[in-house]
Amino acid sequence: MSFPRTWTLLNNRFNFNRQLQFQFTRPTNLKKVILKQQQLRGIKSTNIQKMSTSTTTPEFKREQLESVLKRRFFYAPAFEIYGGVAGLYDYGPPGCALQANVIDAWRKHFVLEEDMLEVDTTMLTPYEVLKTSGHVDKFSDWMCRDLKTGEIFRADHLIEEVLEARLKGDKQARGHAIEEENPDEQDDKKKKRKKKVKEIKAVKLDDATVREYEIILAKIDGFSGADMANIIKTHNITNPATGGPLEPPIEFNLMFETAIGPSGQLKGYLRPETAQGQFLNFNKLLDFNNEKMPFASASIGKSFRNEISPRAGLLRVREFLMAEIEHFVDPEDKSHPGFVTVKDIKLTFLPKEVQQAGSTKVVETTIGEAVKSGMVDNETLGYFIARIFLFLTKIGVDPKRLRFRQHMANEMAHYAQDCWDAELQTSYGWIECVGCADRSAYDLTVHAARTKERLTVRQALPEPKVVEVLECDIEKKKFGPKFRKNAPKVEQWLLSRTECELEKLAKELETKLHITADIPDVGETEIPGDLVKISKKTKTEHVREFTPNVIEPSFGIGRILYSIFEHSFWTRPEDSARAVLSLPPLVAPTKVLLVPLSNNETLQPVLKKVKATLKSRQIPFKVDDSSASIGKRYARNDELGTPFGITIDFESIEDGSVTLRERDSTKQVRGSIDDVVEAILEVTYQGVSWAEGVKNLKPFESSNDE
């Protein structure tokens, strides 16, 4: 059985499941605000759908999954023998192999299949680059410090935690039950939980305060630092452990800073995303692609975020693997030649209008329809949404627990045109695992402006085009006497105005008969109308020059892996202690477990032959020749997600046949080594079903102890 919902929430208190608790108590007219706000979070997650429908895995126990993942060393806290560091995890052998297989599948699905230009750019990034991209100024959270103890809190999380505890205390005082016992809990977990509960004081609040707290919680993501400082003061929010006063929130940039080179003067950061490295190489990539548009670059690599207080295992970490695509496209033509191949794929959408109307009712339709109706902005974006769906379901995501949620207008970056997140449903709620955004021309434009490097595409026009453009003529000889040493700077300033700026200046000239300009290194300057003339001229253009728009599918690999763990985990109905990870053969860490019936010498030649055959077909396998029973050996590998087992018994010596066992059904078939290995190869790498793959092998009744 599963432990009660409330317990999970208590034990994993961070923003993306707080929603669930409060949804139960909040008045309905707050729903809209809540819905809107919860979409704005760093990790997007609306548990609402989960509440309204029954969960798809009623028997799922996170504790049990975590115990398997730890015991089988899929991953573990890094530096554990040194006490560990929050937000840093190491992948052990099965986790590492799974990750490598997912990356391999990603590379084949996107880079090779779509002819993308993969690059590997550095993680160390100088200050200037991230200043230009906006990360230095905007990539931050608010934190506040307890001056006495030195403890640091993420301001929004702290406010949430304290107000929620007070609301819970109020509930207790009003006589509502908030806790249930869970018989499955381990003792130390129980103790921790008890301690937590003890901290909640059963104090009744007046109704107006309850309401005020609820509004604050619903709006929490929209608050500025000053807003939060005000809340902390007004509502007397202190260090929950000591009651000590807190400093007002200050902004904390989430990038890891370091110094490059020995002088300490070249400030750098560890990149927060792989995207910037791709933008900076735009010209080289365009050249590599023989100037052909559209094209995509791609990059797989680690990125870093110095989270203030990371929790939730692999879902919020300080160092993580990303796979990002930057598809550069003509802003005037976002059609995609491959769209026709995916248009009939049916997907689950949560469009912005639905969310803005306070609902999470999903829309099931084909991507073709979604683009046609305008719900998804353009074909290229739609194409990638479909390709993301195909990739995720190929590597083990349950399509029923995958939805595409559109960003609402107020949660998108100002430059984004449209943005959809692939969200995966887990016990932590709906988790954003892939973002798919149309970033417009923002990044290339800011880097070009900063570096004076042209990051554009120039295309010969099929035929020359006559256009009217504004041009600025200056009375050069009057500039010297008027501006003296500043004359060249004023001239330069005038001559480097864009079309759009010239339009404004022309109007200014018309009305005021002079231009007032703030010129770098010169200051505010008045330029009289007799020195400058702005007029329309006709020009013949042979080339069209434009800054491409960027469509960016961005994958958080760790979050995807964790979701796959949840989606593929179950226990055998006949024995709830026997856990299985039903990872697809394609990504499973090991494909085959070889199990000799005994350590008898006579089995060795067959074992050797099976190993050689598997090696020659490059199928990863492991041998378990321990003395444990066959059933135990398979049970161990069910937890590792190994899809196939080959048993070598005494009959194998006589006729060279072996038994092939399938993990999920535990069904067995028998055949020659070559036929068995061929079946494994087809099912694993060629997308053939188990039934189809083994149709030439004989069913086999097990005499094993399964």
Place this chain on the structure above:
Amino acid sequence: MSFPRTWTLLNNRFNFNRQLQFQFTRPTNLKKVILKQQQLRGIKSTNIQKMSTSTTTPEFKREQLESVLKRRFFYAPAFEIYGGVAGLYDYGPPGCALQANVIDAWRKHFVLEEDMLEVDTTMLTPYEVLKTSGHVDKFSDWMCRDLKTGEIFRADHLIEEVLEARLKGDKQARGHAIEEENPDEQDDKKKKRKKKVKEIKAVKLDDATVREYEIILAKIDGFSGADMANIIKTHNITNPATGGPLEPPIEFNLMFETAIGPSGQLKGYLRPETAQGQFLNFNKLLDFNNEKMPFASASIGKSFRNEISPRAGLLRVREFLMAEIEHFVDPEDKSHPGFVTVKDIKLTFLPKEVQQAGSTKVVETTIGEAVKSGMVDNETLGYFIARIFLFLTKIGVDPKRLRFRQHMANEMAHYAQDCWDAELQTSYGWIECVGCADRSAYDLTVHAARTKERLTVRQALPEPKVVEVLECDIEKKKFGPKFRKNAPKVEQWLLSRTECELEKLAKELETKLHITADIPDVGETEIPGDLVKISKKTKTEHVREFTPNVIEPSFGIGRILYSIFEHSFWTRPEDSARAVLSLPPLVAPTKVLLVPLSNNETLQPVLKKVKATLKSRQIPFKVDDSSASIGKRYARNDELGTPFGITIDFESIEDGSVTLRERDSTKQVRGSIDDVVEAILEVTYQGVSWAEGVKNLKPFESSNDE
């Protein structure tokens, strides 16, 4: 033709080719010192072999290779549009694909083939871990600063540069020619070179000074900071650009520092190697391996070194990809079951005795003989040396330009038992690309001591063993009155002595009748003999506990890639402008170039069929349907290292046949699409030779313009 040797040296002045220049002028009795010293460098490189034998690639032009690598975007300086950052490089599409293929080959060759436990551990590493490993204290170079200009120099490189310039000036003054014109140089290079030469003043030195300089240069790597401070003062070494005075050298740690978490108090570094993450997970890995020994872990990932002034392209960078293996082995049994499979492989060795005798004469022998004679310390080390050889030659290293150089006693870390570097010969000299060291039990021991976590293997003894051990009995009741509040600490100290320490204490008791001990938190304490008794007791042991030794093959992927570029680069004899990168098909970025003879619509169906067939066999390919001539299209892809080309012509429409072209020989054969793709598959992935792979295809006389 090739540019004169001296020019290369001048233009690439850093330590690992300085040797070459001086070798010519140095008196022979210095040879021994030089040889010894040059082995101690960070990048090991003895050019002596190159000098004594004729070079293997007389026609090699580094300039031309670099131009191809840049033009084809194998790699480029990172952040180039922002002016670049020294020591940071981005890999473009072909470089990135080559790197991915090399990593894939590495994973198959080592991890899968040898059943290693691959882990992926974090780059961010807390201070304590690297303090324990020794990196905080010892991972550094000496630098000195010009206080006026703020310029920073790596002390040893600066001393070399200045003294070499003076020696060159002396040579000029004595009338020796040191420069030759090179007609191939580009103009800007020429200018730079001229400038450099101008700086050298033709000043004659007296003979004693010449000799003194030469001795300093030979010993440069052995100097301490104080030694170098002294040299700088004595020989008036100043900023070469300004003549300004320099501060004495200070130590500069080469790790990038950062702060983990918001408090700024958890100091961390970017890891300088992947090894530590593997050591820290030792217990989990041993458990994962069902407590079986020996076993190996492996890790592929970026590491970082904040070089003071990085030069030499990919050979000395600040962020680099490593692949490291930690093979944990019983210190009393370093045999290897796989050794028999490699023992007959013949390798080129440069053993320490040869180097210590002042020679670089290599020894050619089998690894079997090398281990048998004791030249290579043990079978496991020998096994890995052979496996490294097989790997490197598989991915494109020229076996004639690969040697295994043994570290001499004084260049090994104090804990290392034996160490061999796989060195690859390039135009920069012999470059250490893979290290293969027996690190003994050092790392596990220091981490265990620091964390109090047992990092050992416990093995049940086949039969219980009776051993004599020293034990310490104390007169507990006398401790209180004697030591008062310190009594527990004194007791604790006595009871936690090792066997070895007890032996010493027993002797002390015997002679002095008391023990004098320096006890933490207590200070020097005298313990009278009547309070303590140390005596031999017999004990029955059922378990043997030991700390494994570690054998560590460690690969610098960037250096290997650069060496492969040099080893596989050549120009067609009929046209020196036509460059070829003969990368092995296995690692080549793209395997096949598809070349439709024209853009005629009628060729499309065949092209589509070829593409589908290649995709179904997962063979990476590119299409070049540009209007360039077929010869030009192939020439472009020769530079990219693409091993095969498929031409689709009008005959293809009639009989479905296509032409297959091989890059190195430009030979062509013809056959059906299926047969041609099958041949490509076999030659690329199954180790089949070209001749064997195409034996069923018809030779084809080209009508192309090659």
